[in-house]
Amino acid sequence: MILYGIPTCDTCKKALKALERAGKDVSFRDIRANPLTQDEVDRIVQEFGSKAVNQQSTTYRSFNDFLKASDPEAQIMAQPTVMKRPVIQDGERWYLGWDSATEAALTS
Known part of the structure; x- marks a missing residue:
């Protein structure tokens, strides 16, 4: 299982702790x-x-x-x-974000 994110993201930290x-x-x-390769970005998208992009983020709002x-x-x-975080790859299954449904699917 791979969790794609950044170490300062609270949601990524929460997901990582729950999975561990x-x-x-x-x-x-x-x-x-x-950094993600072009192939990895293509696969995520x-x-x-378009849900792969967090349009509410400061980063997105700073785009021209x-x-x-x-x-x-x-x-x-x-x-x-x-990128909306975390992105979790579990074998052939992919998950976006960390909510109760994702947590239940990955931790039970």
Whole structure:
């Protein structure tokens, strides 16, 4: 299982702790220190579409009009922290964000 996020994200920290408490073997991928490849970004956007971009974030709001009008792949490649977090890959299954449904699916 891979959790994609940034170490300062409270939601990522919460998800990581819950997964570890549940005994899951999870590796944390810091997308700032170890940027996503184009293939990884494509896969994430293929899974989640425009929902992969957090349009409420300060990062997104700081984008110029051209970047705001760009596709989600371009937005994430330009600034990885605009990606909604965490993104969790569990084998062939993908999860976006951390809510009660995701927690139940991954920790039970």
